[in-house]
Amino acid sequence: MAQKYNPREIEKRWQQKWAADHIYEVKEDSRRPKFYALTMFPYTSGDLHIGHWYTMAPSDVYARFKRMQGYNVLHPMGFDAFGLPAENAAISHGIHPYDWTMKNIENMRRQFRSMGAIYDWNREVITCLPDYYRWTQWFFLRLYHAGLAYRAEAPVNWCPRCQTVLANEQVVGEGFCERCNTPVTKRELEQWFFRITKYAEELLDHSRLDWPERTKLMQKNWVGKSEGAEICLRLGHEGVEQKEIRVFTTRPDTIFGVTFFLLAPEHPLVCQLTTPEHKAEVDEYIAWCRRQNEYERVAMDREKTGVFLGSYVVNPLNGERVPIWIADYVLPSYGTGAVMAVPAHDERDLEFARKFKLPVRTVIVPPDSTGEEFTEVYTGSGTMVNSGEFNGLPSEQGYEAICALLEEKGWGKRTVIYRLRDWLISRQRYWGAPIPMIYCDKCGIVPVPEEDLPVLLPPDAEFRPTGESPLKYCQSFVNTTCPQCSGPARRETDTMDTFMCSSWYFLRYTSPETGDAPFGATKMKYWLPVNLYTGGVEHAVMHLFYARFFIKALRDMGLVNFDEPFTRLFNQGTIIYRGAKMSKSRGNVIAPDEYVAELGADAVRGYLMFIGPWELGGEWNDRGIVGVSRWLNRVWSLITTDYVPTHRGVVDPEAEKEFLHSTHKTIKEVTAELEKFRFNTMLASLMEFSNYLSKVKESGVVSDALWREAISYFLLLLAPTAPHLAEELWTRTGHPYSIHNQPWSEYDEELAREEEITLVIQVNGKLRDKVIVPASVSEVEAKELALGRERVKAYTDGKKLTRVIYVPKRVVNIVVAS
RNA sequence: GCCGAGGUGGCGGAAUGGUAGACGCGGCGGACUUAAAAUCCGCUUCCUGCAAGGGAGUGUGGGUUCGAGUCCCUCCCUCGGCACCA
Structure with a gap:
């Protein structure tokens, strides 16, 4: 009886040999086409869970497949290492964020090695190390000098009891501090922004990208382009310096239906436009709004609130005097922070009008209207009524005519606005790349000179259970000298959003050893852009969007020679456990280690692929994992036991024909399914083929030579999925090491065809x-x-x-x- | 609330508008074994029938089509993302 399949022994042995032989080390090579297969790097939370493997294992299979197809494949790995959890660990366990992070990385690296991926660890990137973050700071300076970074006031979540800034994640329930349960308020702070809106139009263009439709659509909605008109309302109010309010509308054709104007409670004119008799009520309402968190304010099903300011403004189109209200559903950050309310043709305005008994006037009737009054809001197009000289016009024409009139009279203009806001990158935290800026009483805001980078995080900062960023209280960090006048100055104590670190890490992988630049220009040019980027669908908007912005900004500075970082994108679905995404902070993680120890990495890799379509993800359960493990066992005995032909010299040509057909059909299917990332059906094809081989083996109808050929085809097809088992069986069947340096099998179209x-x-x-x-x-x-x-x-x-x-x-x- | 995706046997899932349930798990029956595990063989959507067969069936209710799991509309549920599209 042959030896049993022992994944533990086999996997360890081959991992060691591959490492010793450096078979996965990657060099630039002009003789082969390059293929940059990038997988989103993990956050250093401490352990790799099944969710990580779900991201990493199938993408490793694909990278191996491309490698066998003859590409020079770069498939690197690294760690996204700055962020809030490290700082929380520091506060609650007294361990320094650096130590906590590096310890986690060590553990995660060990787990990665057990997976048997083709990562070239010489190229590892860790974002929290000074030789990485000095370049993150360098990019900040470049963006600043390019006019893409600026300072402005922006609200932060503030816990009045802890006296600290809270991340959205730390605000729980209906707006309470996660530590002390105190209601969270807003506080205005001067913070740094990147002018991402400058690229809004270009970021809408996905036309040259091979990306999933759903991801492109999410990004499009994120940019949120709206065409409409900006209308100036003249103010002649006593004591008000400003002479106009600007409102934005997408429906200038409904302007005769305006029965009130609304300002965001934060609008700068609110105070001046409030009459003395309404002041108390308005102040109270504004204070109430400041206590609202974003979530509450955004909920459409809650009752509309607002107050009258006591003043009026004239609608230029019909000369009507219209009251001005404030309401929290008008957002200061969108458009001009002021809207014209047309309750007959906007659902929210109608709700507001009904609540406060404001008039409703229909100005558009549907094309099929029979003239009766309608009580529901009508947001479509139709014929204009109650609109003076525009009566009877189709609303599309009315839109154009009113815009033309506004422009002619100087009352307003056509305009385009975006929902996209500039990227706020300031974080009031320790564990991030310090923003390399200095404040000098004499010279003002002074950037740190490039040659002085990195601005190092002080290792001796104190982590208090409450209080603001530890950097703020670290005198040795804060106090510095001005690079311009050499006088005493203070450092910026905010650090950068970690999305900044992950916006350029894929450039660093190409040449992580580079000391005098963020990357080696020649190597970067060889590898970029990324041919295939894979990662969780949860990053469809923010990370992927910021990285695209970054590359466009770098292109305009002449640092890179391409427009888009990721030519092809595949977003896999999310692994759910106990009703939510697996994450350490939620405490619903499943570690792969036990499964690996018991069944082997090849079985775990295979099961994660077999579970369903990669792009869908799904609820984790391990009910089927033994199925994949049993299959690998069957493959083992199929190949390690002898094949005994029974034909005695005279083969059945029909049987051999069918055998060849089955073999080539499988090569065709597996190749096509890998190309489409259909790993689940790829595995089903392999299983069907191995089941068929078992039947043939029992009957022994084909020649020994044909059998051996089919077996080697099968192993080559299996190699990306189960790299250890395939290597072991390849060697055992007398083939030269290594199967992973073999070319991918070609199929014969004639033989693959169904008869x-x-x-x-x-x-x-x-x-x-x-x-x-x-x-x-x-x-x-x-x-x-x-x-x-x-x-x-x-x-x-x-x-x-x-x-x-x-x-x-x-x-x-x-x-x-x- | 908004944006995006998904609902198919007991379970994970398969199915270019053309045989619904591939492949696997679980279950049932059998072989091997003193026995168990492992392994191998067979059956396994539901109802009806001895059988051949017949009928129903892809979250809900409609529609388009010779033909719908697949396309269109209504509603319900689950998951991912989020910074009232004025």
């Missing part, structure tokens, strides 16, 4: 019979055959034949009158 098909015969769309026919069957033959079948006649005899539909190689549908 016989099952023709389905339907009567009135119902399956009534099946018949096996040669694939070359003609339409006439098929129809004749179908009509002549006994089982079919039972349903057609005595009935009138109306049609016979023929779908080549599939169906004959006989339609009879009933």
Whole structure:
């Protein structure tokens, strides 16, 4: 009896040999086409869980497949290492974020090694190390000098009790501090922004990208382009310096339906436009709004709130005097922070009008209107009414005519606005790349000179359970000298959003050893752009969007020579456990280690692929994992036990033909399914083939040579999926090391083609019979055959034949009158 | 609330508008074994029938089509993302 399949022993042995032989080390090579296969790097939370493997294992399979196809494949790995959890660990466990992070990385690296991926660890990138973050700072300076970084006030979540800034994640429930349960308020702070909106229009263009439609759509909605008009409302109010309010509308055609104007409570004119008798009420409402968190304010199902300011403004189109209100559903950050309310044609405005008994005036009637009053909001287009000289016009024409009039009279203009806001990158935290800026009383804001980078994080900062960023209290960090006047100055104590680190890490992988630049220009040019980027669908908007912005900004500075970082993108779905995404902070993680120890990495890799379509993800359960493990065991015994031909010199040509057909059909299917990332059906094809091989082995009908050929094809197809087992069996069947340096198998189209098909015969769309026919069957033959079948006649005899539909190689549908 | 995706056997899932349930798990029966595990063979959507067969069936209710899991509309549920599209 042959030796048993022992994944533990095999996997360890091959991992060691591959490492010792450096077979996965990557060099630039002009003789082969390059392929940059990038997988989103993990956050250093401490352990790799099943969710990480779900991201990493199938992408490793694909990278191995490309490698066998002859590409020079770069498939690197690294760690996204700055962020809030490290700092929380520091506060609650007294361990320094650096130590916590590096310890986690060590553990995660060990787990990665057990997976058997082709990562070239010489290229590892860790974002929290000074030789990485000095370049993150360098990019900040470049963006600043390019006019893309600026300072402005922006609200942060503030816990009045902890006296600290809270991340959105730390605000729980209906706006409470996660530590002390105190209601969270907003506080305005001067912070740094990147002018991402400058690229809004270009970021909408995905036309040259091979990306999933859903991801492109999410990004498009994120940019949120709206075309409309900006209208100036003249203010002649006493004591108000500003002479106009600007409102934005996408529906200038409804302007005659305006019955009130609304400002965001934060709008700068609110205070001046409030009459003394309304001041108390307005102040109270504004204070109440400041306590609202984003989530509450955004909820559409809650009751509308707002207050009247006591003042009015004139609608330029009809000269009407219209009241000004404030309402929290008007957002200061969108458009001009002021809107014209048209309750007849906007759902939210109608709700507001009903609550506060404000008038509603219909100005558009639907094309099919019979003239009766309608009580529901109508947001479509139609014919204009109650609109003065524009009455009777279709609203599309009215839109144009009113815009033209606004522009002619100087009352407003056509404009485009975006929902996209500039990227706020300041974080009031320790564990991030310090923003390399200095504040000097004499010189103002002064950037740190490039040659002084990195601005190092002080190792001796204190982590208090409450209080603001530890950097703020670290005197040795804060106090510095001005690079311009050498006088005393203070450092910026905010650090950068970690999305900044992950916006350029893929450039660093190409040349992580580079000391005088963020990357080596020649190597970067060889590898970039990334041919295939894979990662969780949860990053469809923010990370992927920021990285695209970054590359466009770098392009405009002349640092890179391409427009888009990721030519092809695949977003895999999310692994759910106990009703939510697996994450350490939620505490619903499943570690792969036990499964690996028991069944082997090849089985775990295989199971994660077999579970379902990669792009869908799904609820984790391990019910089927033994199935993949058993299959690998069957493969082991299929190949390690001898094949005994039974034909005694005279082979059955039909049997051999079928055998070759089966082999080449499998090569064709597996190749196509890998190319489409259909790992689940790729595995099913491999299983079907190995089941077939078992049957053939039992009968022994094919020659020994043919059998051996089929086995080596099978192992080559298996190699990306189960790299350890395939390598072991490759060696055992007498092939030269290593299977992972072999070319991918080509199939013979002639042999892969089906010779016989099952023709389905339907009567009135119902399956009534099946018949096996040669694939070359003609339409006439098929129809004749179908009509002549006994089982079919039972349903057609005595009935009138109306049609016979023929779908080549599939169906004959006989339609009879009933 | 908004944006995006998904609902198919007991379970994970398969199916260019053309045989619904591939492949695997679980279950049932059998072989091997003193026995168990492992392994191998067979059956396994539901109802009806001795059988051949017949009928129903892809979250809900409609529609388009010779034919719908697949396309269109309504609603319900689950998951991912989020910074009232004025």
